[in-house]
Amino acid sequence: MGRAVVPLLADAPYEVHVVRHSRAAAVPGAREHRADLLGDPHAAEALVEAVAPSHLLHLAWYTEPGRYWTSGLNLDWLAASARLLRAFAAAGGRRAVLVGTCAEYDLTDGTCVEGVTPLRPTTLYGAAKNALQEVSAAHTGVAGYSAAWARLFFAYGPGEPPERLVPATVRGILAGQSVELSHGRQLRDFVFVEDVAAALVKLLGSEVEGAVNIGTGQAVSLRDVVEAIAERLGQPADLRFGARPADPNEPPLIVADTTRLRDEVGFAPAVSLAEGIDRAAGWWRERVSS
Amino acid sequence: MGRAVVPLLADAPYEVHVVRHSRAAAVPGAREHRADLLGDPHAAEALVEAVAPSHLLHLAWYTEPGRYWTSGLNLDWLAASARLLRAFAAAGGRRAVLVGTCAEYDLTDGTCVEGVTPLRPTTLYGAAKNALQEVSAAHTGVAGYSAAWARLFFAYGPGEPPERLVPATVRGILAGQSVELSHGRQLRDFVFVEDVAAALVKLLGSEVEGAVNIGTGQAVSLRDVVEAIAERLGQPADLRFGARPADPNEPPLIVADTTRLRDEVGFAPAVSLAEGIDRAAGWWRERVSS
Numbered sequence: 001m002g003r004a005v006v007p008l009l010a011d012a013p014y015e016v017h018v019v020r021h022s023r024a025a026a027v028p029g030a031r032e033h034r035a036d037l038l039g040d041p042h043a044a045e046a047l048v049e050a051v052a053p054s055h056l057l058h059l060a061w062y063t064e065p066g067r068y069w070t071s072g073l074n075l076d077w078l079a080a081s082a083r084l085l086r087a088f089a090a091a092g093g094r095r096a097v098l099v100g101t102c103a104e105y106d107l108t109d110g111t112c113v114e115g116v117t118p119l120r121p122t123t124l125y126g127a128a129k130n131a132l133q134e135v136s137a138a139h140t141g142v143a144g145y146s147a148a149w150a151r152l153f154f155a156y157g158p159g160e161p162p163e164r165l166v167p168a169t170v171r172g173i174l175a176g177q178s179v180e181l182s183h184g185r186q187l188r189d190f191v192f193v194e195d196v197a198a199a200l201v202k203l204l205g206s207e208v209e210g211a212v213n214i215g216t217g218q219a220v221s222l223r224d225v226v227e228a229i230a231e232r233l234g235q236p237a238d239l240r241f242g243a244r245p246a247d248p249n250e251p252p253l254i255v256a257d258t259t260r261l262r263d264e265v266g267f268a269p270a271v272s273l274a275e276g277i278d279r280a281a282g283w284w285r286e287r288v289s290s
Numbered sequence: 291m292g293r294a295v296v297p298l299l300a301d302a303p304y305e306v307h308v309v310r311h312s313r314a315a316a317v318p319g320a321r322e323h324r325a326d327l328l329g330d331p332h333a334a335e336a337l338v339e340a341v342a343p344s345h346l347l348h349l350a351w352y353t354e355p356g357r358y359w360t361s362g363l364n365l366d367w368l369a370a371s372a373r374l375l376r377a378f379a380a381a382g383g384r385r386a387v388l389v390g391t392c393a394e395y396d397l398t399d400g401t402c403v404e405g406v407t408p409l410r411p412t413t414l415y416g417a418a419k420n421a422l423q424e425v426s427a428a429h430t431g432v433a434g435y436s437a438a439w440a441r442l443f444f445a446y447g448p449g450e451p452p453e454r455l456v457p458a459t460v461r462g463i464l465a466g467q468s469v470e471l472s473h474g475r476q477l478r479d480f481v482f483v484e485d486v487a488a489a490l491v492k493l494l495g496s497e498v499e500g501a502v503n504i505g506t507g508q509a510v511s512l513r514d515v516v517e518a519i520a521e522r523l524g525q526p527a528d529l530r531f532g533a534r535p536a537d538p539n540e541p542p543l544i545v546a547d548t549t550r551l552r553d554e555v556g557f558a559p560a561v562s563l564a565e566g567i568d569r570a571a572g573w574w575r576e577r578v579s580s
Contacts, residue, residue, distance in 0.1 A: 124429055
């Protein structure tokens with residue numbers, strides 16, 4: 001997500017400072033800093049003090065597929081994020097956008113509406129994100145900065161971890177393996193990573209406060225996503241729906257109400273599912289075959 | 291509160307390790323450790339790893355009168371507490387009691403019932419405590435320990451900060467000053483510090499999980515508290531009710547429903563308001579006159 005955001009920020013009227021833990025390729029238009037938010041909070045705080053950023057876009061969290069729902073690292077990221085926010089405010093920061101998740105909502109409702117759908121996370125990941133959302137909202141009230149909470153739905157696209165649905169399906173098909181799936185009727189709000197990035201940048205530049213869903217407002221079935229990938233790759237695909245058990249507690253429908261994003265932030269996603277799948281599948285094909 | 295808790299723990303079948311930031315008089319029956327949870331989380335985590343406690347009673351937070359409601363240190367304490375909890379679980383901890391506040395509740399309800407009264411903190415202090423409560427509840431579910439969340443009402447007694455209602459009133463009367471107060475009709479659940487300590491120790495030794503109110507279940511008016519102090523001191527008191535404006539947003543009534551504390555934890559406060567005021571006023575009189 002950071003990779004998709006930085007070029008957009010560099011085009012906007014910002015002096016962009018990228019902070020990350022690991023060394024990586026230089027990002028054109030951005031100054032780079034290395035800091036370990038988890039392991040060395042003092043270093044991160046000293047960096048924030050030195051840079052004195054006006055705006056903060058905080059994307060970092062633990063997101064290892066299969067593990068992040070229950071990992072104790074969610075507590076560490078809550079801690080690191082709270083400290084980062086405090087350092088940002090202390091250094092005179094004016095506007096922050098933090099990243100949350102649809103997993104904060106009571107997902108039995110299906111369509112998630114900010115300020116209406118109850119917040120009732122059922123996972124440690126959702127609870128830690130929601131805890132940060134609550135404390136950041138209270139903090140803005142006393143510390144004199146403005147903040148929004150971007151609740152992400154199902155982001156996909158180039159660069160996502162290879163274990164996730166889209167890349168795993170692409171890789172399976174390209175390898176000629178059978179792709180084992182659950183029934184595939186789960187309806188989800190998939191949003192292309194570049195649309196997420198553009199929404200975050202638009203939100204950062206706005207004065208909108210509080211939670212804003214980042215999604216398309218359209219639910220598609222996992223089956224439709226997987227079949228679109230197979231079609232895009234244009235080669236025989238052995239898709240085995242029903243080969244894996246579905247979690248009986250899994251919500252049948254998770255979709256964003258995007259009224260706030262559209263009417264208050266003034267943003268609408270531009271990339272259709274067909275185009276997004278096309279680009280994501282193409283990106284992964286290049287990497288698998290090279 | 292720590293001072294009141296440690297002797298009770300030392301009487302119970304625990305090996306007591308006291309961790310604090312500042313040097314202080316030795317506590318009989320306890321091993322003492324110095325660690326700066328805020329400034330040096332690694333040191334605190336190393337200590338938890340070395341001691342490998344079975345039980346954790348976490349009392350530390352920022353509580354400076356007049357400032358703690360809105361201080362950014364609430365974020366730091368949320369961060370430090372999240373990290374402490376994670377270190378505790380990683381070191382094999384089995385049972386934790388963390389301390390919350392009635393300020394987590396929607397206080398327009400008056401009587402606060404765990405699991406029924408909505409959690410709707412209106413202050414950064416309340417939001418940070420509630421955030422910790424939510425994330426700790428989710429953490430216990432995946433990290434394999436048991437935890438309770440002690441929601442404190444209006445604790446008073448020997449050792450509390452001198453700016454708070456009871457000591458400030460005692461000191462004002464003893465100094466022969468007029469004591470300026472608001473109307474004094476606010477009804478609050480005052481609970482003596484030794485009862486709080488005994489409730490916490492009982493809760494720590496129990497298997498009760500989740501939020502438990504720590505109060506008496508009885509509301510008394512601030513006026514009654516102040517007049518009881520004056521009576522106890524037995525000297526002329528110039529009590530000026532109405533001399534200070536009351537906060538128009540202040541809830542008229544804040545009282546704990548103590549059903550859970552009584553029926554599930556098996557604890558009932560033992561110190562009446564008259565006795566508690568007697569002891570608190572006596573304690574402060576000794577210190578003011580010495």
